[in-house]
Amino acid sequence: MSKHIPAFEKFIDDLRTAWKALPDTEARMTKGHQLLEELVKDESMRQASKSWPSTEGRKNLLFHEDQECGFAINGVVRMPGRKGSIHDHAHAWTAYGILDGSESLERFRRVDDRSKEGFAKLELESVTEGNAGKVDLVPPFDIHAEQGGPTRSVAVILRSERVAGKVLQGSYSTEGDLYRQIEGPTNIPYEIK
Numbered sequence: 001m002s003k004h005i006p007a008f009e010k011f012i013d014d015l016r017t018a019w020k021a022l023p024d025t026e027a028r029m030t031k032g033h034q035l036l037e038e039l040v041k042d043e044s045m046r047q048a049s050k051s052w053p054s055t056e057g058r059k060n061l062l063f064h065e066d067q068e069c070g071f072a073i074n075g076v077v078r079m080p081g082r083k084g085s086i087h088d089h090a091h092a093w094t095a096y097g098i099l100d101g102s103e104s105l106e107r108f109r110r111v112d113d114r115s116k117e118g119f120a121k122l123e124l125e126s127v128t129e130g131n132a133g134k135v136d137l138v139p140p141f142d143i144h145a146e147q148g149g150p151t152r153s154v155a156v157i158l159r160s161e162r163v164a165g166k167v168l169q170g171s172y173s174t175e176g177d178l179y180r181q182i183e184g185p186t187n188i189p190y191e192i193k
C-alpha cells in the first residue's frame with residue numbers, strides 16, 4: 001500500500017489523537033484548526049498540490065475520511081477569479097485552510113425571521129482576505145462564500161464529518177433573497193502522494 005506524504009500522514013495521526021483525547025466537536029475542531037495551520041504551511045504539501053486537478057463543477061477532492069473518528073479531509077482547486085456561491089455546511093464544523101494562491105472568505109448574517117419558505121435575507125458581515133497558510137474555522141450553519149483570487153488557488157478542508165451525500169446543506173442567493181437546500185459537492189477520492 002502506498003503511503004501519503006509524511007506531513008499529511010502526521011496530520012491524520014495528530015487528528016486521531018486529538019479526537020480521542022478531546023470531549024466534543026468544538027474542542028476537536030479548535031485543535032484541528034491549529035493542526036491544519038501547520039499543514040498548509042508545509043512546502044511538500046504545496047508542491048504536491050500543484051498537480052491536483054481542478055474541482056470546478058461543485059466537486060471536492062476527498063483525501064481521507066476517518067472510519068474510526070469520522071472526520072473528513074477534502075481539497076478544493078479553484079480556477080483564477082472563481083465566483084463562489086453562498087452556502088452553509090449544515091451541522092458540521094469546517095476548518096478551511098489555503099495551501100496555495102489567495103482567496104477571500106465572505107461571511108453573512110441572516111436577518112429575516114425564517115418564517116417564509118424559500119426566503120432568506122442576508123447582510124454581508126465581513127470579508128477576510130487569505131493567503132497561503134491562512135485557516136478559517138467555520139462553525140455549524142455559518143453562512144459564507146469562498147471567492148477565488150487572481151491565480152489558481154488550492155485549499156485543504158477539515159470537516160468534523162463528511163456532509164456531502166449524508167445531509168443537505170443551505171444555499172443562498174442575495175439576488176431575490178432565495179434560500180434552498182442542496183446536495184453538497186461531489187466527493188472525488190484522491191490520494192495525496
Ligand SMILES: [Fe+2]
Nearest residue numbers: 087089144146
Ligand atoms: Fe464553505
